Amino acid sequence: MSEVTKEVLLEVRDLKKYFPIRRGLFRRQVGEIKAVDGVSFDIYQGETLGLVGESGGGKSTTGWTIIRDLEPTAGSVRFQGQDLSILAHGEMRRMRRHIQMIFQDPYASLNPRMTVGSIVSEPLEVHKIGTSDQRRARVQELLEIVGLNPGFINRYPHEFSGGQRQRIGIARALATNPTFVVADEPISALDVSIQAQVVNLLWDLKHEFGLTYLFIAHDLSMVRYISDRVAVMYLGRVVEMGSTEDVYRSSLHPYTQALVSAIPVADPEVEMTRQPIILEGDVPNPANPPSGCHFHPRCVHATEICLQDDPEFRNLGQDAEHWVACHHAEQVQGQTFGN
């Protein structure tokens, strides 16, 4: 999409987040869950990067670690050239006005004891922006922007529907005029009819305010609709990343192919003949991931090398970058399903 420049806004390098597993009387560490295991990507100014994958794949953990709600185990996150992972707490807090988040659950993410007005103006208060009159005006403006009646300012969250609550959450995220917004499954808790509204709202807001999104989701059709580029995660690693068209139309990784083939098509004739690739088995235990390529136990293309060597994350794109971590990407490529 046109407004994307090639200026890097956020640079994630080899980001890792391991959760220790502790057992026994002395809480000895007996292992670790590698929720995010060496993730690298760039997000360009003005683009939307979709982050997709199965539940438990580390998508949300990646989001939380980027905004440092979780401390990264290793790696760096550079935002406008500044490494967030080494900022002192106070500095990080000041930085937060530029980086905001939209949450998955619109019921749990709004404090039931606060009015809509105080919820939306909280970021302004925290960052000491404006006088109380200005903040009030700004809140009303924000409510209007997200499509709510500004008169709702004195109401409480319980009086709203899921979609309306999510709009309140979006208004809160926009209050400080952030540059970068992490949307952590912002639509997966909503009814399908409302999902489209919220996605459209996010899309409008992005263009109106020049936002950059990291859009975390497992609904591939929604991600396709809103994202400029897509990164696919499996077991804590990015396995494929490229422009939305490339990833969806000419997937290079067998896992992506399986995901894409599972998207229903809104055309009964195509849908009749559509043959989804059914993955065998479950996502392996991230505390004890398979050797070599993490995906090999479920992969139809797996050979000896996949059991032994970690596939390199390489760029196979011609015009645009298209990264993939698969030993057999070249062979896999031809077998993409056309939808």
Added chain:
Amino acid sequence: MSRTKPQAARGGTAASEGIEIAPAAGDWLVASRSPVRRAALRFFRDPLAVTGLLIMALIILITLIAPRLFSWEEIINVSNATKLQPPSAAYPFGTDNLGRDQLGRVIWGGRESLRAGYLVVLIGLGGGTILGLISGFAGGWVDNLIQRCVDVLLAIPGILLALSVVGALGPGLVQVMLAVGLANIPDYTRLIRGSVLEAKENEYVRAARVLGAGNGRIMFRHILPNVIGPILVYATLGLGIAIMITAGLSYLGLGAQPPSPEWGAMLNLGREFMRHAWWMPVFPGLAIVIAVLSINLIGDGLQDAINPKLRK
């Protein structure tokens, strides 16, 4: 603010856009019912709770205007002529062994007993809230330290703890209040810590942290308002217990000292004359029962109002 309408091509959702947007314009700036106001409405619909509240209000009113009804001199004035008189028109509650008007003493005693009860709860609630919030929110060694101190205090029975404080500081109502208040802190700390542990996992706490809120703000604006409801119920019920315990310690002679009237102390005095003058223990005893009962009614009402789902 002009909003760009989504183009029709984008998924064909334009038609459904706006369904959710706001009822009529007449709703502008209507202040709505907050959770607190809804709880208050439920509370006032509960006849028992309202009765309790009315009785308590009456008791507080009477104790407040006590000095206008009886002077201090009147109630400590010893007179041989009026000693041990049964209830009559002149002395509705009778007189005690020193000829003092029991009605006046019960009313003045209410001042002492209620004040003691409130202070005890205030000390316990205040100390417990702060310690519990810090303990639950900070976690780690801070939590451990506070909880081990609480363990130590909990291991000693409250009445023993109170006795030892009184033993160290000497008898007197203020000492008793302090002692019982301190003995109350562990209960409140535990209770609040538990609720805080639960509340801090809420997504809105994460949201506040992510938008840049500091710990103080998160503790006092996000966590405390969401845990304080059940704690206030407990505190209300605790008020009744506090009144009984201070009265109990006074009954043991550790609290209010003569000639100061206090329900527990009066009960203790009356005990010796029970066989000849039943009115001496009965009226202060009744006062305690009525006060504690009304407080419990209020507490139960609050409980139902705050948490209507728990209702039988």
